[in-house]
Amino acid sequence: MNDKLLIDTNVLVYAHDRDSSRYVQASEILKTALASRQAVLSAQNLTEFCRVILEKTSPRAEYETARKFARDLSNSAEIITYNGNTIDRAVEISEKHKLHFFDSLLAATMAQENISTIVTENDRDFRKIPWLKVINPFKKRA
Secondary structure, three states: OEEEEEEOHHHHHHHHOOOOOOHHHHHHHHHHHHHOOOEEEEHHHHHHHHHHHHHHOOOOOOHHHHHHHHHHHHHHOEEEOOOHHHHHHHHHHHHHHOOOHHHHHHHHHHHHOOEEEEEOOOHHHHOOOOOOEEEOOOOOOO
């Protein structure tokens, strides 16, 4: 495994939403990971990001805003994607760890690319995968 960090969709959404209480923290995380060349995004993350800001947020983002943010990320970070073998592995991960399929697909894509660390708010689900190191930058430390 390597020192790359997969940045999950929720971090991207917060880094885009200036009204979010997590905007500053998410933006700093993204900026630092991009500057250090550690940031990795899955094509799945970019797809989910566009869907969330175009269809789920209020107010919804303008299409050009979504296009520009996604394009800028694509030009700044390493983009990884999946194939048929990855999907097969995702089904196995989903079954074994009782995870949502798309979380499993992200984990399988990471494994395919030898990436073991994910930066995400969704630590509850991703911690079920033993080989995955999960960083939740939004979790309050005790």
